[in-house]
Amino acid sequence: MKISVCIPMYNEKRIIASTARTLSEYMSSHFCDYEILFCSDGSTDGCDRAVEELCLPCVRVISYQPNRGKGYAVRTAMLEAKGDVRIFTDADLAYGTDVIGRIVTAFAEHSDADMVFGSRNLDKDGYEGYTLVRKLASKAYLRLLSLAGGFRLSDSQCGCKAFSGAAAEKIFSRLEVNGFAFDFEAILWAMKMKMKICEIPVKVINHGESKVRLLRDSLQMMKDLRKMRKRIRKTEI
DSSP, X not given: OOEEEEEEESSOHHHHHHHHHHHHHHHHHXXXXXXXXXXXXXXXXXXXXHHHTTOOTTEEEEEESSOOOHHHHHHHHHHHOOOSEEEEOOTTOTTOSHHHHHXXXXXXXXXXXXXXXXXXXXXXXXXXXOOHHHHHHHHHHHHHHHHHHTOOOSOTTOSOEEEEHHHHHHXXXXXXXXXXXXXXXXXXXXXXXXXXXXXXXXXXXXXXOOOOOHHHHHHHHHHHHHHHHHHHHHOOO
16 A cells, blocks of 8 residues: 655745655655655745755655645645555644554545544544633634534544545545635535545644634635535536
8 A cells, every 4th residue: 555645835944854854754664655745835945945855765846836825735746646545734744743654544444434534623632732712713713614614524624634545536636726725625525425534533743833814714714615615516526
């Protein structure tokens, strides 16, 4: 089984070499057949070159201009990937590396699963390190967006998600949203195609600065959600 790990990045030069080394060490010691894809979303700080110069095995860098959004970067990497299991996670490895092994195990234990998503709400320590205000805001935000989207996942916005190769091809080839709401679009397509989603508990280990601006981005996501639901509902598959 080939495992692909996809890392979207935008001006992450400060941390990306450390991320690449950490990922490479973990993957090479746990898997025989793997690849790591770094997708530079219009970066201008040279983070793509910083990864390339490390000359790490089984690592590929994808670059394009201009900046188009996290959704576009993830979509590009997931469709370039060749893995039987394709995982995307954040450039700061917010959920650590052990979660990769747990995802692969979940696929093995649930052979009918099309997707395995991380959830901070399935573990009492999932929000460890969050301030009370940030934790409450995050939970309320997720609840509101899940109700608007019409799905029951406990943590639709967790930045660690995995797809079988077949599911990745079917879903990401249909996605159009370039911003943060791409997760919702993927979930809505999965629901339409009656795919099975499993959730596993995760917690944030590395608390980097979030690039999501809660009020502005949540309003944009609500707009995107309305458009997505209408378009996907009308689309034949």
